Structures are given as C-alpha cells and as structure tokens.
Amino acid sequence: MNTCSLVKDLIPLHVEGLASEESAALVERHIAECEECRRCYETMKKDYESHEQNRPEPDKKRQVEELAAQLGKYQRRIKLASVLVAMLMACIISGAEVHFLSTIPFLILTPFVCRLYYSRSLPIVASTIPFGLLGGLLSEHNSSYIPFFTVLALVNGAVGVGAALLVKQGLRQAKMAAKAGYMSLGAVILFAACAGYFSFWGNPVGYTQALLRTNDYVSRTYEKGTLDFKKVFFSFKDKLHYGKFEFVMNGVRQTASIGFYRDGSVTDEYKFKLDNQFGEERSDDLKTVIAAAVDPVPSLTVHASPQAKLEITKDELNANFYYLSPDKLDKAEKLRVSESGKLRFEIHFGASDARYEKLPKEAFLAKSAAILRMLQERKLNYHSVEIKAMDPGGNIQTVELTKLTTEQDLAGSYRAFDPERQKEQP
Numbered sequence: 001m002n003t004c005s006l007v008k009d010l011i012p013l014h015v016e017g018l019a020s021e022e023s024a025a026l027v028e029r030h031i032a033e034c035e036e037c038r039r040c041y042e043t044m045k046k047d048y049e050s051h052e053q054n055r056p057e058p059d060k061k062r063q064v065e066e067l068a069a070q071l072g073k074y075q076r077r078i079k080l081a082s083v084l085v086a087m088l089m090a091c092i093i094s095g096a097e098v099h100f101l102s103t104i105p106f107l108i109l110t111p112f113v114c115r116l117y118y119s120r121s122l123p124i125v126a127s128t129i130p131f132g133l134l135g136g137l138l139s140e141h142n143s144s145y146i147p148f149f150t151v152l153a154l155v156n157g158a159v160g161v162g163a164a165l166l167v168k169q170g171l172r173q174a175k176m177a178a179k180a181g182y183m184s185l186g187a188v189i190l191f192a193a194c195a196g197y198f199s200f201w202g203n204p205v206g207y208t209q210a211l212l213r214t215n216d217y218v219s220r221t222y223e224k225g226t227l228d229f230k231k232v233f234f235s236f237k238d239k240l241h242y243g244k245f246e247f248v249m250n251g252v253r254q255t256a257s258i259g260f261y262r263d264g265s266v267t268d269e270y271k272f273k274l275d276n277q278f279g280e281e282r283s284d285d286l287k288t289v290i291a292a293a294v295d296p297v298p299s300l301t302v303h304a305s306p307q308a309k310l311e312i313t314k315d316e317l318n319a320n321f322y323y324l325s326p327d328k329l330d331k332a333e334k335l336r337v338s339e340s341g342k343l344r345f346e347i348h349f350g351a352s353d354a355r356y357e358k359l360p361k362e363a364f365l366a367k368s369a370a371i372l373r374m375l376q377e378r379k380l381n382y383h384s385v386e387i388k389a390m391d392p393g394g395n396i397q398t399v400e401l402t403k404l405t406t407e408q409d410l411a412g413s414y415r416a417f418d419p420e421r422q423k424e425q426p
Helices: 003-015 021-033 035-054 060-095 099-103 106-117 122-137 145-172 176-201 204-221 269-293 326-340 361-378 407-413
Strands: 228-235 240-249 252-260 266-268 300-306 343-352 384-390 396-401 415-418
Touching (some): 003 021, 021 035, 060 099, 060 106, 060 122, 060 145, 099 176, 099 204, 099 228, 106 122, 106 145, 106 176, 122 145, 204 228, 204 240, 204 266, 252 269, 266 269, 269 343, 269 361, 361 384, 361 396, 361 407
Parallel strands (some): 343 384
Antiparallel strands (some): 228 240, 252 266, 300 343, 396 415
8 A cells, every 4th residue: 555545545534633643743744745635635624624514513402401401300219219218217216216316206296398399209108118017017016016117107297298298388388477387286286196105105205314313323233244124115105204124033034124203212123023932932931831721721822912022132032042052041031031020911711802712710710710720830921911711601701910929819810791882790
C-alpha cells in the first residue's frame, strides 16, 4: 500500500479529531508535500465543517424534562423504600417489645412522619398488614396475639396518616384561621392516639423509673446473684411498669415481677413465692405430725397463711437449707424456727372445706387433743392451728390451738356454727 492510499484512509479520522498523534502527524507531513492529498483533505474538512454547522441543536428543554422525570422516578422509589423500611422497623420494635423502644409510639409517629415525607397514603397504611403480622410473630405472646397486633398496627397507622394529612392540609391554607384549625386538629388526634398507646404499652418515663427503682430495690433487699434482671414490662390492668427478674427455686428457673404502686408500696412476687414455698414446706411438717397423731389418718387439707411479714430468704427453703455451709446453717435454722412462729394453719377433717368429715363432738375433741400432744412432743413451731370438722347435725365445729394451749383448754375454745346461717350454735 502506497503512502497516498494510507493517508486518504486516515484523513476522515484526522478531520474528526479521532486519529492518534502519530497518524495525525503522518497526514500533516504528507499533505504538505502531496497536492492531490491536500485537496482531498481540504474538501473533506470543508464538508465536515459545513455538516457540523447545519446539524440541528438538540432540544435541551426536552432533555432537561426527561432528566427531571427520571430523577423524580428514582426519588419516589427511594422515598417509598425509606417509608417501607421505617414502617417495618416500627412494627418489629413494637411487636417484639424491644425494651425501652417499645414504649415510644412508633406505630403512630412513624406513619405520621412518613406521610409528611411521602406523597401517597395507601402504601403506608397497606404496609402495616404484612409488617404487623411479622411483628406479631416476633412477640412473646401466643398465636392469638398476631391478628390483634396486626389490627392494632393498621389502626394506628391509619390514625398517624390521618393526622399528617390534616397538618399538610393546614400548611396549604392561605388564611391563618384555617391553617391553625387544620393543624390543631391534626395535633389533637396525634396527641390522643399517643396517649391511648401509652395506656396500652406504657411510656418511656415509667419504663425508666421502673428500671432504676426495681433494680435498686433488689440490690438493697437480696443477696447479689439472687435475682437476675430480665426486662421491664407494662401491665395494662394495673397501668404500672414492673421489673421482671429470673431466679432458681427448687432447681427450676422461674420469673417474678417487682413493682411500685403509686403510694410507694412495693409488690414483690419473688418474696410472695418465697413465703408461699416456706409455708408449704412447714405445712408438710404439720402433715407429718397429724399422720403420727391420728390413726387411721383422715382425708385432710392443710392451709398456711402468714399472720405477719416473713423475713426469710432462699436459704431457709428446704432445697437450699440442707446444703448450706456450717456458717450459714445455724443462722438459717434459727430463722426457720422464728418465722415458723408467724404461720397460721387450718386443718380440715374431710376431703375439702366443702366436704367435711362428720364427727361427734367427743371424737372431734379427742382427735384435736391427739394432734395437740403430738405438736408439743415434736416441738413444732407455729402461730396458731385451727381444726375443723362437721358434727352429725351439719354444723361446723372448730377448735383453735396456740403454743400455750393445753388439753384442758380445748373444750373452752370449742365452737360450732351453722354454715348456712353463719350463726354460732350453743
């Protein structure tokens, strides 16, 4: 291939500015020497410049509009994605009751903010249905809670969106009176909805107070490691926040709630369980005494109820007491005896208090005396023991025993009354 042919192939690229530096230099050197190739170059350059001048300018306005439409489309998609993520998180936090965050009314506030940010209501409200189902599934409640929470999320979402629509309508008003009216109505609806949410789920202030007060109470009242904090929960029935704690009793891990009433008094479920367990164990001791005192052993029930505030700890319970180290055993033994002296027992001769065994007065007093003797022999500590049975006439007969009661006192403490008239019989 001769040089002219090569240059003529490169001229179009050179004219359009697409040739490499080496190719452009080759073309320039050749057309400076070759008349034919120079004329070809000048002709081609003239045609190219003429074509460029006559090319219609692009419709810049249309391009801008198309670009703006495309950007608007992307923006709407981003907004919708942000709204859906926010609604998903709101339903998960509320449904799963994520500690402190669950006390904030995200089910109302999130749809409210999303509607101010996003121009459509339907996607916001509709998203509460699938997300509400997911939030219900993540809860600690049973399966019946799932549809309840879904409806709750739907209603709260609709209320939040409605309040946002009123606020946006108020912002569009020219007159101040109309603007203030719409925005005030939206604010009132939002406030009322949040107040209703607080009545069901609690509030951040109550949560924080319960967290601090119950943990402080536990640290002051019980030995370290006795109770492990789990969470704070809200009781719709009591309208109070409670701390939930875990503990081990009889080798089983259990939970107990501790809270403070408005008058400052404490409700301690763990102490109630301690007292109840202690009472049941001392009742078992009494049943042993009765079995040794009465032959044949009648069908009976024993109830124990504290007459005064018990001061026991887990060390006084059988499951721990028998495994205590020597330095703790003596202290626990003394406390078991003293606290047993606060218990009041009821003995029912019969299958239950509704089916008493019928005993003549003499037989009833004889059995009561046998029980009293065995109590004294075993030196069982107690506050009082009430023994009940039915006489042949259908009256309920009772005697009351204390640590100071003697057999001669039994006849004096004997009482009989008509269970229907609740009237003492002679």
